[in-house]
Amino acid sequence: MAARLVLSPALALSLLPPRRLRAVLHFACRGAMPATAAQAKNARDAMCAVSLRCAGPKGCLPRSLGAALLCRLGGSWPTWCTGVRVVPPFTAHAWIEADGRPVDEGVPDDYFTRLITVAVASRSGR
Numbered sequence: 039m040a041a042r043l044v045l046s047p048a049l050a051l052s053l054l055p056p057r058r059l060r061a062v063l064h065f066a067c068r069g070a071m072p073a074t075a076a077q078a079k080n081a082r083d084a085m086c087a088v089s090l091r092c093a094g095p096k097g098c099l100p101r102s103l104g105a106a107l108l109c110r111l112g113g114s115w116p117t118w119c120t121g122v123r124v125v126p127p128f129t130a131h132a133w134i135e136a137d138g139r140p141v142d143e144g145v146p147d148d149y150f151t152r153l154i155t156v157a158v159a160s161r162s163g164r
Contacts (some may be wrong), residue, residue: 040076040084040108040111041081041084041085041087041088041104041108043111044085044104044107044108044111045088045092045104046097047086047103047104048085048092048100048103048104048107048152049091049100051063051103052099052100052103052104056117056120057153060083060154062101063106063118064156065157066106066107066110066115066146066159067106067110067115067118067157068159070112070113070115070158071108071114071115071158072112072114072115072116072117072136072157072158073109073115073116073134073136074114074136074137075115075136075137075139075141077109077112077114077116078105078109078116078134078135078136078138078141079136079141079142081104081105081106081108081109081116081134082101082102082105082123082141082142083142084105084108085100085101085104085105085108086101086105087115089091089101089104092104095149096146097137098131098132098133099120099132101132102118102119102120102132103118103132103134105134106108106118106134106140106156109134115149115157115158116132116135116136117135117155117156117157118132118134118139118155118156118157119132119133119140119150119152119154119155119156120132120133120152120154121150121151121152121153121154122150122151122153122155123150123151124148124149124150124151125149133152135152140152
């Protein structure tokens with residue numbers, strides 16, 4: 039049910055220009071704890087289960103946004119990333135990471151180059 043709740047906001051956010059999207063996500067992740075790999079995978083799986091668009095090959099942006107928002111509902115936040123594929127042909131992609139690794143992408147960790155990331159602020163030194 040929670041995945042259905044964040045689907046519409048995720049679709050709306052996917053229409054924003056990159057600068058505004060990054061600002062909204064930075065605001066959304068304030069105060070969250072870093073998501074574990076299990077939390078992030080569960081959120082990603084839930085988004086794929088409730089939306090054929092998110093489950094499809096061109097649904098990476100709403101899927102990653104929805105998964106991040108779903109984690110946030112539980113008090114955590116994965117690292118949200120957007121970037122490009124390292125090997126030709128050029129392809130843009132959006133994904134989430136936990137523990138520094140892409141969540142359930144089915145590719146090696148260095149397959150994408152990050153252009154924009156939104157992660158929780160480090161709590162060290164406080």
